[in-house]
Amino acid sequence: MSPAALCRLALRVLELVGVLFIASIGVFSLVVLMPGDPAVDILGAGRAPAEYAALRTELGLDEPLVTRYLDWLGGALTGDLGRSVVPPQSDVMDRVLSALPVSLEIAALGLLIALLIAVPLAMWSAYREGSAADRIIGAGTFGVLSVPSFLAGLLLILVLVNSAGWFPRSEWVRIGDGDLLGNLHHAFLPALTVALAELAMFTRVLRGDLIVTLREDYILAARAKGMGPLRILFTDALRPSSFSLVTLLGLSLGRLIGSTVVVEYLFSLPGMGTLIVNAAGQGDYPMVQGAVLTIAVIYVVINAGIDLSYGYLDPRTRRVHV
Amino acid sequence: MSDIAPRTRTAFPPPLLTAVTLTVAGLVLLVFGATTPQLVTPAKAAVALLGLGMLLAGASRLGKLWAGPGFDVVFWFGAGWLLLLGLAILCAPWLPLAEDRDVASTVAAPVFATPTFTGTHPLGTNAFGLDLLARSLYGARSSLLISLSAVALGTVVGGAIGMVAGYFQKSVDRAVGIATNSLLAVPPLILLIALATVLQPHLRNVAFSLALLTIPGMVRLARATTMAYANREFVVAARAMGATRSRILLRELLPNVLLPVLSLAVVMISVLIVAEASLSFLGLGIQPPEPTWGNMIAEGEGQVFEDHPHIVLVPGAFLFLTVFAFNIVGEKARGRWDSRSVKL
Numbered sequence: 173m174s175p176a177a178l179c180r181l182a183l184r185v186l187e188l189v190g191v192l193f194i195a196s197i198g199v200f201s202l203v204v205l206m207p208g209d210p211a212v213d214i215l216g217a218g219r220a221p222a223e224y225a226a227l228r229t230e231l232g233l234d235e236p237l238v239t240r241y242l243d244w245l246g247g248a249l250t251g252d253l254g255r256s257v258v259p260p261q262s263d264v265m266d267r268v269l270s271a272l273p274v275s276l277e278i279a280a281l282g283l284l285i286a287l288l289i290a291v292p293l294a295m296w297s298a299y300r301e302g303s304a305a306d307r308i309i310g311a312g313t314f315g316v317l318s319v320p321s322f323l324a325g326l327l328l329i330l331v332l333v334n335s336a337g338w339f340p341r342s343e344w345v346r347i348g349d350g351d352l353l354g355n356l357h358h359a360f361l362p363a364l365t366v367a368l369a370e371l372a373m374f375t376r377v378l379r380g381d382l383i384v385t386l387r388e389d390y391i392l393a394a395r396a397k398g399m400g401p402l403r404i405l406f407t408d409a410l411r412p413s414s415f416s417l418v419t420l421l422g423l424s425l426g427r428l429i430g431s432t433v434v435v436e437y438l439f440s441l442p443g444m445g446t447l448i449v450n451a452a453g454q455g456d457y458p459m460v461q462g463a464v465l466t467i468a469v470i471y472v473v474i475n476a477g478i479d480l481s482y483g484y485l486d487p488r489t490r491r492v493h494v
Numbered sequence: 495m496s497d498i499a500p501r502t503r504t505a506f507p508p509p510l511l512t513a514v515t516l517t518v519a520g521l522v523l524l525v526f527g528a529t530t531p532q533l534v535t536p537a538k539a540a541v542a543l544l545g546l547g548m549l550l551a552g553a554s555r556l557g558k559l560w561a562g563p564g565f566d567v568v569f570w571f572g573a574g575w576l577l578l579l580g581l582a583i584l585c586a587p588w589l590p591l592a593e594d595r596d597v598a599s600t601v602a603a604p605v606f607a608t609p610t611f612t613g614t615h616p617l618g619t620n621a622f623g624l625d626l627l628a629r630s631l632y633g634a635r636s637s638l639l640i641s642l643s644a645v646a647l648g649t650v651v652g653g654a655i656g657m658v659a660g661y662f663q664k665s666v667d668r669a670v671g672i673a674t675n676s677l678l679a680v681p682p683l684i685l686l687i688a689l690a691t692v693l694q695p696h697l698r699n700v701a702f703s704l705a706l707l708t709i710p711g712m713v714r715l716a717r718a719t720t721m722a723y724a725n726r727e728f729v730v731a732a733r734a735m736g737a738t739r740s741r742i743l744l745r746e747l748l749p750n751v752l753l754p755v756l757s758l759a760v761v762m763i764s765v766l767i768v769a770e771a772s773l774s775f776l777g778l779g780i781q782p783p784e785p786t787w788g789n790m791i792a793e794g795e796g797q798v799f800e801d802h803p804h805i806v807l808v809p810g811a812f813l814f815l816t817v818f819a820f821n822i823v824g825e826k827a828r829g830r831w832d833s834r835s836v837k838l
Contacts, residue, residue: 194676318818430683452691
């Protein structure tokens with residue numbers, strides 16, 4: 173790596189840390205917005221004032237906000253996100269660590285399914301631009317984009333679980349149990365639900381870019397040399413057309429996380445979504461703070477990684493100065 | 495050489511006849527599929543969908559014959575749905591609707607009545623005998639009220655911040671950039687859930703949280719558009735003639751920034767409707783006696799949905815059609831007013 177590239181990378185990391193720092197202040201200040209007294213929430217009403225005061229001291233609620241924030245941030249940096257205020261007052265980090273793999277699996281599997289379906293669909297659509305198939309794919313993807321993920325999930329359950337009985341509902345087999353096939357069987361339907369909206373978006377964007385690429389001279393040259401459509405599409409057209417798709421991948425990550433949360437809740441999977449929704453419903457603010465901070469860190473780091481991958485995909489962007 | 499000779503083809507069957515036949519047949523199939531109680535649900539859905547497809551194809555041909563080849567039937571279908579829904583919401587208090595939220599008054603009403611499209615409960619009833627049509631319409635009212643006010647707030651605030659950042663640049667721009675990036679560091683739905691943890695689920699609080707979601711996108715678009723116009727001749731001329739900064743922003747730049755920002759606002763409406771519905775579905779939005787599409791769909795979770803699919807399908811159809819209509823209208827508006835070059 174050249175010194176300029178290293179410098180750029182360092183700047184990027186610095187910016188990332190700054191953004192995360194401000195976001196952590198935002199996440200922490202949820203407590204300030206919180207109505208009522210956490211001590212009363214935990215112990216219930218009607219105890220002696222001394223008991224509330226003791227708990228407040230124990231939780232550190234008497235300290236000034238800045239001290240509490242620094243304590244919390246310091247704990248977060250060393251892997252301690254505090255304890256839940258709802259019984260059983262479990263360790264937030266433990267809960268997050270046990271929920272995270274489920275969410276990551278659903279999201280990654282969803283993304284994989286979306287790409288596996290979207291790339292061939294987009295190729296077919298772009299290669300036969302204007303044909304009946306192209307128009308049907310266009311209309312279908314536009315329609316799918318208007319279906320919220322929880323509605324799509326419920327419809328899939330209606331058709332594939334209740335009517336056809338192909339998939340089990342609402343149990344979960346952990347990957348660690350060694351039953352990989354059982355795990356995939358349970359994860360497929362949630363992942364498919366997550367994939368639907370993404371694949372519609374991917375197909376539309378990739379189709380648009382492929383149509384532009386297919387008009388280039390070098391594609392004409394390849395065709396003139398007698399290469400088949402599949403070879404042209406996969407080896408010549410796909411990589412130059414995937415630039416917008418990668419940008420979109422970053423933009424759609426937020427939506428992907430959102431639909432993963434909803435879908436986990438719908439299929440009652442023990443992931444981050446169920447964790448955060450239940451905690452939010454109970455006003456369990458340390459749990460919500462910990463989970464939101466974890467998600468924000470992952471989200472920001474992946475987005476930065478996607479930014480950096482442009483250089484690999486499109487050499488033209490490598491020499492742009494910041 | 496016969497290939498080259500111009501082929502004249504008399505249109506048979508005549509296009510008008512095909513169009514009318516398709517429209518009428520589609521309408522008949524749609525009504526038949528929707529109102530025949532003897533059929534099982536998948537068959538009903540299939541017949542109704544086929545009818546809808548034929549209706550759209552027929553209406554498209556009719557429209558093209560009448561208004562030329564640029565006629566977009568789906569756009570008019572979406573616009574028509576929005577108009578119909580808007581009218582129904584405005585007139586809801588005077589429409590002969592059955593009870594929508596007071597459980598005590600529906601003791602005598604049928605429970606889990608299936609949609610028949612006729613009678614007192616055209617779209618059926620839920621577990622408490624509450625009318626689904628009335629609930630869907632009042633749900634539409636809160637859903638649209640929340641989304642529209644959130645988009646309006648987000649557009650005004652975000653647009654103003656973006657224009658200021660784009661015009662003054664330098665340190666103002668940098669500060670705004672850091673603030674928007676930090677707001678974007680938390681995925682939208684997660685931000686909503688986090689806010690729902692601490693805020694009471696009133697209409698106003700939900701609208702405020704949703705407005706917060708629209709601000710970063712608006713800021714970026716308004717900033718990019720302002721920057722694209724800030725050094726154009728007419729702005730330089732205005733500055734040379736001694737126009738104040740606020741005059742340049744309001745009279746020279748705002749008219750140019752307005753249309754792209756407004757077209758993004760239309761697209762945002764559908765995003766916010768989905769976000770609000772998701773929040774209600776998760777039980778963190780507007781709370782149950784007050785109907786919203788999200789909490790109506792949540793009623794059908796589990797066994798209920800298996801036995802009575804219409805509990806989910808009725809509000810689901812309202813939600814889908816509305817989001818679809820806003821998407822279509824937004825897409826049209828964006829294609830017309832938002833040049834891709836300024837999108838950063």
